[in-house]
Amino acid sequence: MNLRDTAARIVELARKAGAAEATASVGRGESSSVTHRDGQLESFEESRTLTASIELLVDDRYSTHGTSDLRPEALAEFVARAVEATRFLEPDPDRRLPDRAMMGTIPAGPLDAFDPARDAVRGDDRRALAAELEAACRDRAGGLALRSVTASVWDGASERAVVASNGFSMSWATTGFGRAASVSVEDEDGRLPEAYNAFQARHLGDLPGVDFIVDDVLARARARLGSGPTASGRYPMILENRVVGRILGMILGPISGTAIYERRSCLADRLGERIAAEGLSLVDDPTIPRALGSRPCDGDGLPSRRRAILDEGRLACFLLDVYNARRLGREPTSGSVGNLVVPAGPRDPAAIAAELDRAVRVEGFLGGNANAATGDFSFGITGTLLERGRPVAALGEMNVSGNLLDLLPRFREAASDTWTWSAWRAPTLLFDDVQFSGT
Amino acid sequence: MIVRPDGRLVQDWRPMTLAFLRCTAEQGEVRETGTYNIAGRAGRELLDDAAQERLVSEAVARTLFALDAGPPPAGEMPVVLARGPSAILLHEAIGHGMEADFNRKRTSIYCDRMGRRIASEHVTIVDDGTIPHSRGAINVDDEGNEVERTVLVERGILRSYLHDEISARHYGVRPTGSGRRQGFRHPPIPRMRATIMLDGPHDPEEIIRSVKRGLYCESFANGQVHIGGGDFSFYMRQGWLIEDGRLTRPVKDANIIGNGPKALEKVDMVGNDMVIDEGGWTCGKDGQSVPVSQGMPTVRVASLVVGGVG
Numbered sequence: 001m002n003l004r005d006t007a008a009r010i011v012e013l014a015r016k017a018g019a020a021e022a023t024a025s026v027g028r029g030e031s032s033s034v035t036h037r038d039g040q041l042e043s044f045e046e047s048r049t050l051t052a053s054i055e056l057l058v059d060d061r062y063s064t065h066g067t068s069d070l071r072p073e074a075l076a077e078f079v080a081r082a083v084e085a086t087r088f089l090e091p092d093p094d095r096r097l098p099d100r101a102m103m104g105t106i107p108a109g110p111l112d113a114f115d116p117a118r119d120a121v122r123g124d125d126r127r128a129l130a131a132e133l134e135a136a137c138r139d140r141a142g143g144l145a146l147r148s149v150t151a152s153v154w155d156g157a158s159e160r161a162v163v164a165s166n167g168f169s170m171s172w173a174t175t176g177f178g179r180a181a182s183v184s185v186e187d188e189d190g191r192l193p194e195a196y197n198a199f200q201a202r203h204l205g206d207l208p209g210v211d212f213i214v215d216d217v218l219a220r221a222r223a224r225l226g227s228g229p230t231a232s233g234r235y236p237m238i239l240e241n242r243v244v245g246r247i248l249g250m251i252l253g254p255i256s257g258t259a260i261y262e263r264r265s266c267l268a269d270r271l272g273e274r275i276a277a278e279g280l281s282l283v284d285d286p287t288i289p290r291a292l293g294s295r296p297c298d299g300d301g302l303p304s305r306r307r308a309i310l311d312e313g314r315l316a317c318f319l320l321d322v323y324n325a326r327r328l329g330r331e332p333t334s335g336s337v338g339n340l341v342v343p344a345g346p347r348d349p350a351a352i353a354a355e356l357d358r359a360v361r362v363e364g365f366l367g368g369n370a371n372a373a374t375g376d377f378s379f380g381i382t383g384t385l386l387e388r389g390r391p392v393a394a395l396g397e398m399n400v401s402g403n404l405l406d407l408l409p410r411f412r413e414a415a416s417d418t419w420t421w422s423a424w425r426a427p428t429l430l431f432d433d434v435q436f437s438g439t
Numbered sequence: 440m441i442v443r444p445d446g447r448l449v450q451d452w453r454p455m456t457l458a459f460l461r462c463t464a465e466q467g468e469v470r471e472t473g474t475y476n477i478a479g480r481a482g483r484e485l486l487d488d489a490a491q492e493r494l495v496s497e498a499v500a501r502t503l504f505a506l507d508a509g510p511p512p513a514g515e516m517p518v519v520l521a522r523g524p525s526a527i528l529l530h531e532a533i534g535h536g537m538e539a540d541f542n543r544k545r546t547s548i549y550c551d552r553m554g555r556r557i558a559s560e561h562v563t564i565v566d567d568g569t570i571p572h573s574r575g576a577i578n579v580d581d582e583g584n585e586v587e588r589t590v591l592v593e594r595g596i597l598r599s600y601l602h603d604e605i606s607a608r609h610y611g612v613r614p615t616g617s618g619r620r621q622g623f624r625h626p627p628i629p630r631m632r633a634t635i636m637l638d639g640p641h642d643p644e645e646i647i648r649s650v651k652r653g654l655y656c657e658s659f660a661n662g663q664v665h666i667g668g669g670d671f672s673f674y675m676r677q678g679w680l681i682e683d684g685r686l687t688r689p690v691k692d693a694n695i696i697g698n699g700p701k702a703l704e705k706v707d708m709v710g711n712d713m714v715i716d717e718g719g720w721t722c723g724k725d726g727q728s729v730p731v732s733q734g735m736p737t738v739r740v741a742s743l744v745v746g747g748v749g
Contacts, residue, residue, distance in 0.1 A: 037544065047624065147667070148546045184546040184667045191698075192548055192667030224668065229744055232514040264463045264472050367531075367663035367672035368694040368746070373463065373472045376510065378694035378746035380663070380672035396670050399694045399746025401510065437513030437746050 001050075003028060003161035004171050006070060010054055011165050013076055017083040021057040021097045023164040023301075026050075026070070031156030032123065036130035038148055044127075054079065058086040062095035094326045102322075102332070103168040104303040105296035112289045113174040115203040118155055126153045129210075133181055136214045144221060145186040152180045155204070168301050176292075177204045181217040187225050193396075195220035199421040202290050206420075223363065223384055227396030229438030230385050236359040236412075237400065237434040238349065238386070241419035244342060244426035246365050246379065248282060250404050251309065253372035255317070257324025257335050266375035266405060267315060275315045276408035282310040286338020293339035293423030302334050309340075313408075342426035345414040349428040352415055353389035360395065360436055361386055368399065375404035381436075398438045407431060441583040449583035455574070455730065456485045457719045460498040466506050473502030473676075478719030478730070479572045501658065504677055508689035511680060513747035517653035518695065518740045519646055519681065523716040524659050526733030528740075529564055529634045530722070531662040531671035532699040533557075537566075537591050537599075538617070538629040538724075539606030541666050548669035548700060549597065556595050557700055561639040561709040564592040566601055568616055568632035573715060575633035575732040579616070582627050586616035591634075592703075603629045621727040628725060633732040639709020643737035646708045648684035654745055655679040655686055656695070669699040694746040702740055710737030 007024040014022035029049045035042040052075070053066040065082040067074070133151035159173035182196035197217045201207050239247055254265035267275065286295050286304040297303050300322045308316040320328065321335025353359060361384045368379025378401040385393040415428040441449040457478040464471055475497035479485045486494075520528055533549070541547035549557070568577050568586035577586050582604050590598045602610065603618030606629055618627035647655060655678050662673035675693050679686035715734030722731045 049624075148544055184544075187668075190548075190551075191669055192546055192550075194546065194665060194667045227668065227670075229515075232749070262463055263465065263470060264461075266470070268470075366665060366670055366696065367661060367674060369660050369674040369692070371472070371692050373470045374692070376692040378510075378674065378692055380670070380694050380696040380746070382665075382670075396668065397696050397698055397744050399513075399672075399696055399744060401513065401693065401746040401748060435513060435748055437744055439515050439744075 001070070003159060004163060004169060006052065007161045007163035010052060010075060010079060011163050013079040014054060014056055014083060015165060017080050019056045019058050019083050021165050023055045023097065023162065024052065025160060025162045026052045027158060027160040029156060029158035031154065032126060033152060033154035034126040034130045035150060035152045036134045037150040041127065042150065054082060056082055056086050057095055058083055060091035060093050061086045061089040062092050063089060095323055096326065097164055097166050098300055098302065098322045098332065100166045100168060103301035105170045106287060106304050108172060108296045110289055111287070111294045111296065113202050113294060115175045117204045118157055118175045121155055129153045133179065133210055133213060136210050137181060137183055137218065140214055140218060144218065146183060147186050147192050148184040150182045154178045162301065164301060170297060170301070172296055175202060177201055177207055179207055179213055181213050183217055183221045185221045185225065193221070193224035193227065195224055200292060201421060202292060206290060220363070223391070223394055224382065225394060227382065227394035229397045230393055230395060231439055232437045234433045234435055236356050237431040238353055238359050238361040239429045239431065240361060240363045241417050241426055241428045242422070243362060243364060244429055245340065245424035248342065248426070250370045250377055251282065252319065252337065253370065254375070255319050257318065257320045259372050260318050261324050261327050264373045266373060270315050271318060273315055274313050275405060276310055276313040277411040278313040279413070280310055280313050280408065280411040281308060281343050283308050283341040284337040284339070285341050288339050291339045291423070291425065293337070295338055298334045298336050300332065300335065302332060304338060307333065338423070340424050342414060342429065344416050344418045344427040347416060349415040349417055350389055352413055352430055353386050356386065357388065359386045362400065370404070377402060377404060398436055400434060400436050402435050407434065410434065441579070441581065443583045447583060449579050451578045453577065454480055454482050456481055456483060458486050458494055459719070460494050462498050462502040464502045464506060469506055471502055471505040473498055473505055475501060476719045477717050478574045479717065480574060480576050481572045501677060504689055505691050508677060508691035511654055511678070511690040511693050511745055511747040512749045513745060515742050515744050517650045518743045518745065519650060519653060519655045520735065520738045520740065521655065521657045522643070522710065522712045522735060522737045523714045524718055524733070525656060525738065526634060526636060526716065526735035527659045527662045527673045529636055529735060530631060530731070530733055531664040531673055532697065532702050533564060533591065534566065534631045534634045535664050535724070536666055536669065536699055537601055539600035539602045539610065540629050542600055543606050543609050546667045548667055552597050555597055557597050558592060558595040558703040558706055560594045562592055562595050562703065562706055563590070563637040564634065565590050565637065566631050566634045570633050570715065573633045573732045574719060574730045575631065577632060580618045581620045582614070582618040584614045584616045584618060586632070589615045589617070601629045601631065603627050619729050621729060625727045628727070630724065630729050631722060631731050633715065633734065635715065635734040636709070636713065636736065636738065638711045638713045638736050641708045641710050643710040643712050646710055646737050646739050647681060647686065649708065649739065650681040650684060653681045654690070655681050664699065670696065671699050672696040695743050696746070697743040702743060705741040706738055707741050708739035712736045
């Protein structure tokens with residue numbers, strides 16, 4: 001099936017059924033995964049999906065619909081019912097396709113998001129790699145009392161085509177590869193703390209090797225032994241690279257178009273103002289070759305471009321999709337993000353930690369939430385208490401709390417160790433004087 | 440419709456209605472939001488006049504409450520959990536740890552404790568899929584097995600895991616009707632339905648009066664647990680500071696964290712006012728979401744770590 005032809009046909013059906021405007025998206029995906037646990041094959045999954053979704057504008061009324069039944073006769077009925085259902089809604093004149101001139105794509109080739117090497121990957125390869133990862137965890141465990149070891153290997157490919165009634169169309173294909181390990185270890189008091197890691201990339205060759213993954217997960221497991229809370233108080237916070245998104249991600253909610261429109265935002269009146277320490281920048285860059293969040297255009301069909309969200313501490317943009325921009329009487333800036341990049345600094349995290357008498361290194365989160373209207377946040381954490389960079393206690397049953405607008409000015413330094421296996425590409429960050437609660 | 444390997448064909452109809460309301464208020468420089476939701480396995484009749492009135496008055500009250508509330512103090516303190524939605528404590532502190540897949544893999548902190556005392560005799564916890572119109576109710580589970588009321592903890596003693604077909608076969612017991620899946624793209628795994636702590640002997644007023652300085656939690660947003668280490672947390676949206684047995688100052692937005700078995704041991708007062716929360720809770724596990732419900736009487740936990748200030 002040609003995806004673009006199918007999408008075009010759906011748009012045509014919608015127009016015939018009475019829709020003033022329509023955008024159809026048709027996607028095809030396949031994925032395979034193998035999980036190995038404690039010397040045995042735990043699970044093996046293969047899946048193929050075919051989906052279509054449509055956005056409709058009928059008599060100023062807007063709706064979205066999805067189906068997985070793409071047989072021609074089923075599609076016709078799906079579209080007819082979708083158009084009919086839309087007529088029951090309230091009108092919303094701000095829902096419109098963007099001007100055709102605003103829509104477009106950047107060249108997909110340089111984004112290099114599709115790795116043909118996937119064709120050569122066989123089920124046996126995945127299984128052998130998962131078994132190797134698991135066995136290596138046991139071989140390298142040293143004195144750790146392992147209760148259970150699980151290793152997973154997966155990969156997938158997907159392609160998607162979008163066609164809009166104003167003539168815009170695009171198609172885009174990606175591959176993805178992943179490896180993960182998780183170990184459960186026996187603590188002296190009967191607890192069974194777990195550690196896990198996961199690595200994802202668009203290209204097979206960008207993933208780390210077995211030794212790196214295994215040493216990383218075992219080090220994380222060792223760091224969880226004997227964990228407990230330390231005294232409540234204010235400490236420097238060393239935020240590990242791979243979990244930065246949980247903290248800096250709090251900026252994204254209050255600058256989303258819906259939050260700005262509803263004034264449900266602690267940042268609604270702060271555009272252009274300094275809200276963070278001068279050294280802190282956050283860049284949304286959907287154009288990085290091979291990066292997980294790269295793409296030729298956003299969900300509205302606006303071409304991808306790099307933009308600063310925080311520019312040296314200044315709030316540089318809101319995330320306005322076409323709909324919310326129109327409701328607010330502003331220009332759209334794209335309502336979604338691609339890769340979120342925090343520029344790296346010159347020093348490694350150990351050099352930064354070594355200068356601090358006592359600091360809490362946050363390595364993981366357990367629950368918690370943030371209030372976009374006020375900026376208040378409170379998260380459970382796991383981590384390590386460091387003295388001059390030396391680990392002195394494993395931390396658990398603790399929270400980090402505060403307000404986003406109070407925290408951001410406390411940023412001091414970014415380390416040099418950028419994490420590249422997620423759409424958040426950040427190094428380890430240091431914040432001063434952060435509230436932790438424990439005993 | 441479920442077709443089982445033994446040829447049995449099971450059909451089920453699972454209605455669901457959910458209404459959600461969010462308000463935003465401004466008072467000078469202060470801006471706040473509040474939400475309320477009502478959900479159940481029923482049709483539109485769930486949202487009768489009384490329910491609509493409750494939806495609006497609760498959402499507005501919560502929004503205005505937040506305008507006047509501040510952060511609680513930080514650290515370990517006694518926590519009194521209001522009846523109803525506080526059962527998020529059960530869901531996180533013990534519910535997930537009783538799902539038999541984690542125990543079959545021997546990675547749950549509860550896997551070696553069956554038949555042993557894990558809480559005071561006031562504590563009885565059930566996971567019940569049979570409560571009419573409850574959001575977590577199912578007529579049959581997603582493997583076509585009959586649904587039951589499973590006693591997890593009986594007067595403080597650990598009694599049964601939650602089983603799907605695979606774990607039941609592993610343990611040589613009957614499935615508990617807990618095999619659930621998000622949809623056809625996902626495999627069934629052991630899941631909770633409606634997790635409930637039954638009434639205990641204490642008067643709820645007496646429980647609040649018993650606390651010299653602590654926290655009273657009324658509403659919640661979300662929770663999470665580490666199955667093996669047992670650490671769990673839940674996010675309090677609103678509550679009160681308790682001083683000398685009285686509710687004195689409104690507080691909001693604090694994460695509360697503890698260790699499952701330790702926290703259950705510390706449940707030292709259990710009220711006689713159990714109610715099942717009407718909210719639209721959704722539980723996530725292994726990338727699958729399923730609707731659940733939960734209920735609890737007013738409960739005192741002698742000590743949990745409150746994410747506050749100071």
